[in-house]
Amino acid sequence: SDLDAEPTLDARERHAELSRELDEHQYRYYILQSPSVDDSVYDRLMRELEAVEVEYPALVTPDSPTQRVGGTFSTDFAAVTHAERMLSLDNALNEIALDAWIERIERDAGQKPRYLCELKIDGLAVNLTYRKGRLVKAATRGDGRTGEDITLNARTIRDIPEQLAGDRVPDLLEVRGEVFFTLAGFEEVNAAQVAAGERPFANPRNAASGSLRQKDPRITASRPMRMLVHGFGAREGFNPVSQSEAYELMHGWGLPTSERWKVFDDIKGVRSYIAEYGEKRHKIEHEIDGVVVKVDQMSIQRRLGSTSKAPRWAIAFKYPPEEAMTKLLDVQVNV
Numbered sequence: 001s002d003l004d005a006e007p008t009l010d011a012r013e014r015h016a017e018l019s020r021e022l023d024e025h026q027y028r029y030y031i032l033q034s035p036s037v038d039d040s041v042y043d044r045l046m047r048e049l050e051a052v053e054v055e056y057p058a059l060v061t062p063d064s065p066t067q068r069v070g071g072t073f074s075t076d077f078a079a080v081t082h083a084e085r086m087l088s089l090d091n092a093l094n095e096i097a098l099d100a101w102i103e104r105i106e107r108d109a110g111q112k113p114r115y116l117c118e119l120k121i122d123g124l125a126v127n128l129t130y131r132k133g134r135l136v137k138a139a140t141r142g143d144g145r146t147g148e149d150i151t152l153n154a155r156t157i158r159d160i161p162e163q164l165a166g167d168r169v170p171d172l173l174e175v176r177g178e179v180f181f182t183l184a185g186f187e188e189v190n191a192a193q194v195a196a197g198e199r200p201f202a203n204p205r206n207a208a209s210g211s212l213r214q215k216d217p218r219i220t221a222s223r224p225m226r227m228l229v230h231g232f233g234a235r236e237g238f239n240p241v242s243q244s245e246a247y248e249l250m251h252g253w254g255l256p257t258s259e260r261w262k263v264f265d266d267i268k269g270v271r272s273y274i275a276e277y278g279e280k281r282h283k284i285e286h287e288i289d290g291v292v293v294k295v296d297q298m299s300i301q302r303r304l305g306s307t308s309k310a311p312r313w314a315i316a317f318k319y320p321p322e323e324a325m326t327k328l329l330d331v332q333v334n335v
């Protein structure tokens, strides 16, 4: 608006510098698969950029890292345009941010929705296109519009059905899910890397990304990867009324869905789910970095819509990183 302050030269320069740095980190993270900084460093740079843009909205452009799904795609693979965009998730880093999100949702929706809670799996997002029940394409998220064709690799993963079961399958369905390693599978693949004189993977997410983006699908086939469904994109002949109904239908067609998702009527349930998995997170067979909270009803999801980067009807509650937790405990012990 006219009331917005004209960005100072300092603000412009800082904005350009942060954008450049974030672009570089994204390239190292998503393409080279060898990040040079910790996620917490990256997240801090992103929050600083967001703060600059809140102060000077004139600096917000469509190509700002705050407005794009982070990531890009490598030209080593054929490009695939997703029928419907694949978005990222906004984060809540603490209870206060979660409460603020719930408050905004209930205000914008004009009602109290039901909330579906599920684990945030630390793996790689995939888009599986089924036509008349048959898997015709598998792609990475890429920049959200265009991903990499990994169909041959995806076909080697046992959890990914070639053909959906049942006779009432939709004409078209983009299934969104996470390909990941269990902790046991991750140890296995790293042991094999070391035995072969290769560098071990830094973490399970890295391992999933590296294993799915192989030129030789036989290598992918040799790695014990799993997949769990957590959403859907374009569809014809599939009109679920809720996220939970969608999971039930997809499960019925033989797609693997988590056994841990739960729907709650209110924020109290959401908080107890987050607390429960905060305690149990190390007893889960795969790595998690938080809980995803989604508005269950599709009608309310549609009303809330999405930004260019993430749906407004979902949020990732992130548990504090392990080092921070340990330090916190140290401090308490020392005091």
Ligand code: NAD
Pocket (backbone or CB within 6 Å): 025, 026, 028, 029, 030, 035, 036, 037, 038, 039, 040, 042, 043, 069, 070, 087, 088, 089, 118, 119, 120, 121, 122, 123, 124, 125, 126, 141, 177, 178, 230, 231, 292, 316
């Ligand atoms: P994200 O990983 O935080 O969240 C979005 C993704 O969550 C989705 O694409 C989906 O694949 C996944 N997901 C897992 N479980 C899900 C569920 N139940 N429902 C829905 N989605 C689910 O966001 P992002 O945009 O993929 O990546 C950002 C993250 O990557 C940040 O944590 C950032 O720190 C890190 N990063 C780090 C660097 C670095 O240099 N260290 C660079 C870029 C990004």
